[in-house]
Amino acid sequence: MQRYWVPQLKPGIHFVGSRDWDRRMFDALVPLPEGTSYNSYLLVGEDAVALVDTVNPGFEGELLAKLETILGDRNVDYVIMNHAEPDHAGGIPAVLERYPGAEVLATRRGIEMAQTYFGVEPEGSRVVTDGDTVELGGKTLRFIEAPMLHWPETMFTYVEEDATLLTCDFFGSHTAAGLYADEDEDLIPRTKRYFGEIMMPYRRMADRALGKIADLDLDLVGPSHGPVYRDIGQILDHYRSWARGETGNKVLIAYVSMWGATRAMAHQMAQSLGDRGVDVNLYDILTTDTGDLARDLVDARAIVLCAPTVLSGMHPVGTGAANLVRALRPPAKYAAVLSSHGWSGGAMKQVEEVLGSTDLEMVGYIDVKGPATPDVLEQVDSLAADLAERLQD
Numbered sequence: 001m002q003r004y005w006v007p008q009l010k011p012g013i014h015f016v017g018s019r020d021w022d023r024r025m026f027d028a029l030v031p032l033p034e035g036t037s038y039n040s041y042l043l044v045g046e047d048a049v050a051l052v053d054t055v056n057p058g059f060e061g062e063l064l065a066k067l068e069t070i071l072g073d074r075n076v077d078y079v080i081m082n083h084a085e086p087d088h089a090g091g092i093p094a095v096l097e098r099y100p101g102a103e104v105l106a107t108r109r110g111i112e113m114a115q116t117y118f119g120v121e122p123e124g125s126r127v128v129t130d131g132d133t134v135e136l137g138g139k140t141l142r143f144i145e146a147p148m149l150h151w152p153e154t155m156f157t158y159v160e161e162d163a164t165l166l167t168c169d170f171f172g173s174h175t176a177a178g179l180y181a182d183e184d185e186d187l188i189p190r191t192k193r194y195f196g197e198i199m200m201p202y203r204r205m206a207d208r209a210l211g212k213i214a215d216l217d218l219d220l221v222g223p224s225h226g227p228v229y230r231d232i233g234q235i236l237d238h239y240r241s242w243a244r245g246e247t248g249n250k251v252l253i254a255y256v257s258m259w260g261a262t263r264a265m266a267h268q269m270a271q272s273l274g275d276r277g278v279d280v281n282l283y284d285i286l287t288t289d290t291g292d293l294a295r296d297l298v299d300a301r302a303i304v305l306c307a308p309t310v311l312s313g314m315h316p317v318g319t320g321a322a323n324l325v326r327a328l329r330p331p332a333k334y335a336a337v338l339s340s341h342g343w344s345g346g347a348m349k350q351v352e353e354v355l356g357s358t359d360l361e362m363v364g365y366i367d368v369k370g371p372a373t374p375d376v377l378e379q380v381d382s383l384a385a386d387l388a389e390r391l392q393d
Helices: 060-071 092-098 108-118 187-212 233-243 261-275 290-297 316-328 347-355 374-390
Strands: 008-010 013-015 018-020 036-038 041-044 049-052 078-080 103-106 125-127 133-135 140-145 155-159 164-168 220-223 250-255 279-284 302-306 334-341 361-369
Touching (some): 078 092, 092 108, 103 108, 108 125, 261 334, 316 347, 334 347
Parallel strands (some): 250 302, 334 361
Antiparallel strands (some): 008 013, 018 036
């Protein structure tokens, strides 16, 4: 079996996860330009050993080798499943095969999922609830339920004596590089992107979870993707702002264009807003990483969607962007739509159907037949002026 060097984050707390340098897509939806990591933590007490989260399927051999490096012939007594998604819990069957006496601990919903997804036997598992503790000998583990971050069974594990909080996806980021967050120059935009992709639809639950951990002493915070925090203060204020849905004087403009008319209107909107002091993020969604859109949706106060008509409906790429907005439920307050068509319209009706189910206040629509003439661009400028004024409300 291959041998690995295993970082010790604190005495008796070891990082035994894996780095996936080659993965480029998550859930067939989230691009991973820098890969990702599957963080697993081994807690070694005087009397017992606990493994918190495991790894993605395919990385079980590495995990078991790291466990053997630290434990030798000693057993794992508890496997703690903070979250049942396979990238965190997929290694449970291999761990239980190697350490058959280990007991799986999770929330009630988590135990049900462990039995369904991973074949965990009822007699080999135990439900834990908010405030329950497990003693390892010099390490007391306290469980904190954190539902819908981002599945209903999620929880955190807090190591009281070490002031260490293990949060699974909460505070996470997708990158295979680095061990500590304070060494990551791109931490904030990378974590903001992850928040937009994963946590933004569950902002209320995120804010509630932040309240539950507000009084904890936190020397170390270990998410299950990305680097570990030795100073949670570097991200905590950002997370509070994102969870509360705080927005700035900022507009996200997303466009797709076939023959240039919609592109011209999108660029005119960006120019007009920028000249009025608005922070603008302009994306050609045909070539844009959806993670970048998610990142800027976190604190944009308005969204401008620009897409032409194709076959009596919105351009499919534009439809995808509209559906992304509907799915992620960003905190933006305002929206506007710019469109163009040749012989027949239809995009406007479709975008109304998609965005009509959101809480966005529609500031205006412009749908032009043919090219974006100077008169059309004047209409766009007028709409930009209206939007810029509303952003100050």
